[in-house]
Amino acid sequence: MSVTAAKGFQAAGIAAGIKENGNPDLALVVNTGPRRAAAGVFTSNRVKAAPVLWSEQVLKSGELTAVVLNSGGANACTGPKGFQDTHATAEKVAEVLEIGAGEVAVASTGLIGLLLPMDKLLPGVEAAAAQLSEHGGEKAAIAIKTTDTVHKTSVVTQDGWTVGGMAKGAGMLAPGLATMLVVLTTDADLPSDVLDQALRAATRTTFDRVDSDGCMSTNDTVLLLASGASEVTPEYAEFAEAVRTVCDDLGQQLIRDAEGASKDIKIEVVGAASEDDAVEVGRSIARNNLLKCAIHGEDPNWGRVLSAIGTTKAAFEPDQLNVAINGVWVCKNGGVGEDRDKVDMRYREVHIVADLAAGSETATIWTNDLTADYVHENSAYSS
Amino acid sequence: MSVTAAKGFQAAGIAAGIKENGNPDLALVVNTGPRRAAAGVFTSNRVKAAPVLWSEQVLKSGELTAVVLNSGGANACTGPKGFQDTHATAEKVAEVLEIGAGEVAVASTGLIGLLLPMDKLLPGVEAAAAQLSEHGGEKAAIAIKTTDTVHKTSVVTQDGWTVGGMAKGAGMLAPGLATMLVVLTTDADLPSDVLDQALRAATRTTFDRVDSDGCMSTNDTVLLLASGASEVTPEYAEFAEAVRTVCDDLGQQLIRDAEGASKDIKIEVVGAASEDDAVEVGRSIARNNLLKCAIHGEDPNWGRVLSAIGTTKAAFEPDQLNVAINGVWVCKNGGVGEDRDKVDMRYREVHIVADLAAGSETATIWTNDLTADYVHENSAYSS
Structure with a gap:
C-alpha cells in the first residue's frame, strides 16, 4: 500500500x-x-x-x-x-x-x-x-x-x-x-x-x-x-x-531492521525535570557502546546506564537515580537494587526505565544493541 | 620503574x-x-x-x-x-x-x-x-x-x-x-x-x-x-x-591496549577557528561508530568523516573541508579528492587529518577502531 x-x-x-x-x-x-x-x-x-x-x-x-x-x-x-x-x-x-x-x-x-x-x-x-x-x-x-x-x-x-x-x-x-x-x-x-x-x-x-x-x-x-x-x-x-x-x-x-542488531532497546526516561532533560538522558544511554554491548550479551549492566546518565547536564541527584531493566528495579537510589539475576533478557525487546526523580517529564528513545554483525556489515565493504 | x-x-x-x-x-x-x-x-x-x-x-x-x-x-x-x-x-x-x-x-x-x-x-x-x-x-x-x-x-x-x-x-x-x-x-x-x-x-x-x-x-x-x-x-x-x-x-x-582494537587512530584537526572547535570536531570523528568500523575494515571512507564533522557547531563551510587519510587527500573542498585506492591502511596506526579551512588552531584526538573483539569483550561478561 x-x-x-x-x-x-x-x-x-x-x-x-x-x-x-x-x-x-x-x-x-x-x-x-x-x-x-x-x-x-x-x-x-x-x-x-x-x-x-x-x-x-x-x-x-x-x-x-x-x-x-x-x-x-x-x-x-x-x-x-x-x-x-x-x-x-x-x-x-x-x-x-x-x-x-x-x-x-x-x-x-x-x-x-x-x-x-x-x-x-x-x-x-x-x-x-x-x-x-x-x-x-x-x-x-x-x-x-x-x-x-x-x-x-x-x-x-x-x-x-x-x-x-x-x-x-x-x-x-x-x-x-x-x-x-x-x-x-x-x-x-x-x-x-x-x-x-x-x-x-x-x-x-x-x-x-x-x-x-x-x-x-x-x-x-x-x-x-x-x-x-x-x-x-x-x-x-x-x-x-x-x-x-x-x-x-x-x-x-x-x-x-537496524544493521546487525539482535535487540531492540526501548529507553524510557521518567521523572525528568523537563522533556529536554529526558531526551538528553535517553540519547546518552542510547549511545553508550559499552551498554549496547552488555545488552547484546544479555547482561543487565545498570552501572553502564548510570555512567551514561552521569555525562549529561540533566537535573538529577546521583543518589536518587533508579533504573529498571525489563521490569526489575536493579538500581535504587543510585545503588544496588533488586537482584539482577531476576532480569530476563532472552527476548528481542529490552525495556530500560531510567527514573531521574527530578520531575514528571518523560521521553522514550529507541536504539539497538551493538553486535559483531554491525561491525562486520560496516567494515566489510563501503556503505 | x-x-x-x-x-x-x-x-x-x-x-x-x-x-x-x-x-x-x-x-x-x-x-x-x-x-x-x-x-x-x-x-x-x-x-x-x-x-x-x-x-x-x-x-x-x-x-x-x-x-x-x-x-x-x-x-x-x-x-x-x-x-x-x-x-x-x-x-x-x-x-x-x-x-x-x-x-x-x-x-x-x-x-x-x-x-x-x-x-x-x-x-x-x-x-x-x-x-x-x-x-x-x-x-x-x-x-x-x-x-x-x-x-x-x-x-x-x-x-x-x-x-x-x-x-x-x-x-x-x-x-x-x-x-x-x-x-x-x-x-x-x-x-x-x-x-x-x-x-x-x-x-x-x-x-x-x-x-x-x-x-x-x-x-x-x-x-x-x-x-x-x-x-x-x-x-x-x-x-x-x-x-x-x-x-x-x-x-x-x-x-x-584498548579493548579489542586493531587500529590506533590519530585524528588531527587543523585549520580550526579555535582550539575548542578543533577538539569538538576531533571528538565527533572519534565517536563515529560507522567510521570506526570502516577503519577496522581498512576502508578509507572519508564520507563518514564529513558526516561526523557536519554534526558539530564548529566554524566551517561544507564545501571547503579537506580530509587526508594516511597522507592522501581523499576529500578536497568537501568533495572527491585524490584516488582513495592510494591510501595504504595495512598498518596499525591510522592518521586522519581534517582541515576545517577556518583558521589556524589545531588539536589531536586519539581513538581506536570498533571491532567484533570489542563487542565480544564487552558483552561476554560484566566488566
Whole structure:
C-alpha cells in the first residue's frame, strides 16, 4: 500500500542499473492532485547532500508534484557536479511528467562521495514514469532499500481519508532525523502550513527519537505530500495523530531492521525535570557502546546506564537515580537494587526505565544493541 | 620503574583475593617525604564512585602520604555503604602506616554496582604494607590492571629529579578524564599549587584527548605526588613538560591496549577557528561508530568523516573541508579528492587529518577502531 494507499498518487520502482547488483534502485512518486500541498523535514547535519539542498529549496513553495528517489548512491560530498546531477534529475522528471523542475523533490541514499551514474539514472526516470501506477507503492518502497533487509510501509485510514508512507534506513540512524528517506502521502485536503506543522510535530517524537548508532546522515529526508483527492479536510488533531502513528510505525520498523542488531532497546526516561532533560538522558544511554554491548550479551549492566546518565547536564541527584531493566528495579537510589539475576533478557525487546526523580517529564528513545554483525556489515565493504 | 622511579616513594602490589581469579588486585603507593605535596584530577562524570568522592575531599589539603588502589571492583553506585568501605580502607592504610586517614587517597576500578569484599581488602592492605619497597612500582602497576593486557608505566628523568607514573585503562575511555587510574610521582620539591597547575595543563592535552569508546568512567583519577626527595626545585616550564610527557606516554599506552582494537587512530584537526572547535570536531570523528568500523575494515571512507564533522557547531563551510587519510587527500573542498585506492591502511596506526579551512588552531584526538573483539569483550561478561 505504501505511498499509493492514499487516493491521488501513483508510484513506481525499477532497477535502473545504479546498483551494480541489478537490484531495484529508482523510485518515483507522483501526486495526481487535485492539490499539490507538501511539507518536508531534513537532516540537521551541516554537511548536506545535493538532493537535500535541492529539495529544501523547491519545498519553499509549499508544493510538490513528484518525488524521485534513488538508492545506490547518496550524491553527498560531490561538489558542484553533484548538485548539477540532482538538478538534471529533477529536470528529467519534469520533462517526462510535463511539469516544472521546481515541483520535483529529489532524494538519494547510498555511499557518500561518489557521483551518480547519470547515464543509468536519466533513462531510469523515463522507465519509471512509464510504469507509474496507483498500485506502485510497494515497488517504490523496495527500490529505496540499501542495507535494509525488508522494505518498510505503513498506512492509517480514517473516515474517508488516508495517510500512508514508505521508509528506508538501517544504519547511520540518529536524531535530526533518524532515518534516511521517508515519503508520506495523504489524500486529505490540507494546505502546506498544516502539513508542515503536523509533520514537524510527528517527527520530533518519532524519527527524532530513533537512535540506532548515533551517526547522523547527510541525506535524511521526510516528505509529506497531500493530494486532496479525498475531498475531506480532517480536524488538525486527528490528522496530526494519523501522521504521528505512521511515523512511529515506520520508525519502529527501522529499529527492527537496524544493521546487525539482535535487540531492540526501548529507553524510557521518567521523572525528568523537563522533556529536554529526558531526551538528553535517553540519547546518552542510547549511545553508550559499552551498554549496547552488555545488552547484546544479555547482561543487565545498570552501572553502564548510570555512567551514561552521569555525562549529561540533566537535573538529577546521583543518589536518587533508579533504573529498571525489563521490569526489575536493579538500581535504587543510585545503588544496588533488586537482584539482577531476576532480569530476563532472552527476548528481542529490552525495556530500560531510567527514573531521574527530578520531575514528571518523560521521553522514550529507541536504539539497538551493538553486535559483531554491525561491525562486520560496516567494515566489510563501503556503505 | 613506575611510581618508584622518583626518590622518596615506596610501592607494593599484591593479590588480596578481591578478584576471583587470584590475580594481583591491590596496590599501595607511599610518599616517604620529606614533602607530601599532591594534586589530583578526577572524572567529570556526575555519577562519581565512592573513592573519587573521598579522594577529592582529602586532596583539598594539598597533601597526600599514601594512595591505595584496588582492581576487581569500582565501588561505584554502591550508596552509603560503599562510601563507608572507602573510608574504612583509608583508615586501615592510616593505621598500618601510622598516619591520618586524611592523608590517604583511595582509587578503585572494576565492575560498577558491587560492594567490595572488605574481608579480603582490609587484610590485603596489611599484606601490601608489609611488602612496600623502593622497587615495588612495577608490582603496583600490575595490581591495578583490569581488562588491560599489559601494565603501563612511564618515567622522565631530568637533572637530578624524576617524574614517573603508572596507569590502567583499556575500556570506558573518554575525555574528562580518559583513563581509569593514574598515579604519578616526582621527587621534585614543589608545592601543591604548582603540581595542580602542571597536572591540569598536562591532562588537558593528553588523557583528555584519548577517546577510545566515548564512554566516560565513574572512577577516573589522576594523582600527582611530590616527595621533594631530590631537593631540586625545577623551573615550572621544565617540570610541566616532564609531567606532560609522562601523561602523553601513558595515554598512548592506553590507546595501544584498548579493548579489542586493531587500529590506533590519530585524528588531527587543523585549520580550526579555535582550539575548542578543533577538539569538538576531533571528538565527533572519534565517536563515529560507522567510521570506526570502516577503519577496522581498512576502508578509507572519508564520507563518514564529513558526516561526523557536519554534526558539530564548529566554524566551517561544507564545501571547503579537506580530509587526508594516511597522507592522501581523499576529500578536497568537501568533495572527491585524490584516488582513495592510494591510501595504504595495512598498518596499525591510522592518521586522519581534517582541515576545517577556518583558521589556524589545531588539536589531536586519539581513538581506536570498533571491532567484533570489542563487542565480544564487552558483552561476554560484566566488566
